[in-house]
Amino acid sequence: MAGTVRKLAAGVVLLAAAGGAVFWFLTAPERIPEADIAALGAGDVARGERMFYAGGCASCHAAAQADPAEPPQLAGGLRLVTDFGTFVAPNISQHPTDGIGGWSLADLANAMQKGVSPDGRHYYPSFPYTSYARMKLADVADLYAFMKTLPAVEGRAPDHELGFPFNIRRGLGLWKLLNLSPEPVLALADASEQAKAGQYLVEGPGHCGECHTPRDLSGGIRKSEWLAGAVAAEGDGVVPNITPESSSSGQWSQSDIAEFLKSGFTPEFDSAGGAMAAVVKNTGRLSDDDRAAIAAYLKAVPGRPNGFPAKK
């Protein structure tokens, strides 16, 4: 009898250990092969600047600046207060210890595309690596070259404030298995070249879907409701539906959308509010061609009913 109990206990311990091992194996941070990084040439600063604004890096990582002509001070500190807890954007300036001045290109690429820090920890997806994973590696190299030209700013942003179980970073490995993929969201076989160029900007660096698409209980994007709008993850209100079925922008022409991304003005000369006002500061710096491409893609995506509840 005692022997049976001992065997059972040993079995449980073994099972737990095996479960732990499986968990550890499944949640291991993944890295980009070194050879892929080595194959890249030196990045191009001018092209990298385009990626910087397409990626909207400054919206979370830079403080508001009196003079927009000055280079962005990427000290971080913006707080995103969500149901999962409060995320704080870190310093990504070129400061060697407080920022990412000591990072290699491989470090930046693994952060942006695998959500992994140089010391092998998972990042939280408040940093939209799920979208950046769709970027071309060469574009990340260009971005790296541009970021090298930006100033070093002193000061570390405070840590995230998260409760259990969201404070267990290792668990994000499981989340990534479900939600992290470099594949495009939509298969747009018949779309124009322009719309495909827009698809890359929207689904990749632009990370539009991160706010404009509803999420499931685990915080993953519901691809079946891509760009249908969502209850805002942060703050009050909703993020609008931007598919052709949107009641606010569904009837806009391609040039209306492009103009909105340039100036923030709608066809009725209302103007962008909330977080979108910050986004327009970035899209306003893109080329007319890039904005037209984004607009072409938004006209080509499938229409969806609103991804948020109707007004009370």
Add this chain to the structure above:
Amino acid sequence: MKSLILSIAIAATAFSVASADPIADRKAIMKERGGLVGQLAPMVKGEQPFDAAKVAEVFTALQANAAKFDIPALFPESSKEGDTTASPKIWEDMAGFKAAADKFSADVAAAAAAKPQDLDALKASFGTVAGNCASCHEAFRVKKG
């Protein structure tokens, strides 16, 4: 009796200041404001020829529009809820909201006084004025379902 009359009088005064439907009233002002900005935008973008008289007219109209933006009457506590995209931050930071409205008024007054005489001058004035739309909406406006 005197005090009753007095309090009715006070109530009546208070009432004449407050708007009967502040949400509708402030929306109408913002709609008019957008419409005025929309009259200048085609010129700024080069889609319409520069017209100094028209520019002066629109900036003067914007100045009048800004003067109508009576915050205590248009944004009473009671108007937080309803068919509105006003952010709760307006009432949390009333001083900041008023400062933003004052900045718009001052920028519009400066533009009207400057009387832009060519497209470059218009672009400068328009840029300053229109910058208020984004900054104020970023802080004090929220989309609702």
